Amino acid sequence: MPNGITVEIFKENLLEQKKLIPFKGILGGTPDYYEDSIIFFGDYAFINANDGHIEADMVLTYTIVKNNKIKWALEAYDYGMHFS
Numbered sequence: 828m829p830n831g832i833t834v835e836i837f838k839e840n841l842l843e844q845k846k847l848i849p850f851k852g853i854l855g856g857t858p859d860y861y862e863d864s865i866i867f868f869g870d871y872a873f874i875n876a877n878d879g880h881i882e883a884d885m886v887l888t889y890t891i892v893k894n895n896k897i898k899w900a901l902e903a904y905d906y907g908m909h910f911s
Contacts, residue, residue, distance in 0.1 A: 832895060838865055840897045841872060847887065849904045852878040871902075881906055 841860070848858040856878030864875035872887045883906035890898045 832891070832897070834867065837867060837872075837889070837897065838862075841865065841874065841887070841899065844899050847885070847899055847901045848876045849883055849885065849901065850876075850878070850881060850906055853880050856880045872899075 842862060845858070845860075848860070850858060852858050858876050858878045861875040861877060861882075864873070866873040870888050870890075872889065874885050874887065876883050876885065883904050885901060885905075886903040888900050888902050890900075892898050
């Protein structure tokens, strides 16, 4: 991991980024990440989110900005038919 940022810091930071989940909850569900699904590889992260009714697999990228802040971007997601 770059700049001395640990995997745990990356993981905790990513789990706070709820706005990246590409769907709103349905039938009273609240979208959240499935923590055990996180895989980091290079400058990418793979993670699954669900609300108890629907789920999405997501590919995210990150960059390290000022003061070791992590900036995340949603690159692709799939919640049904194919990656978008």
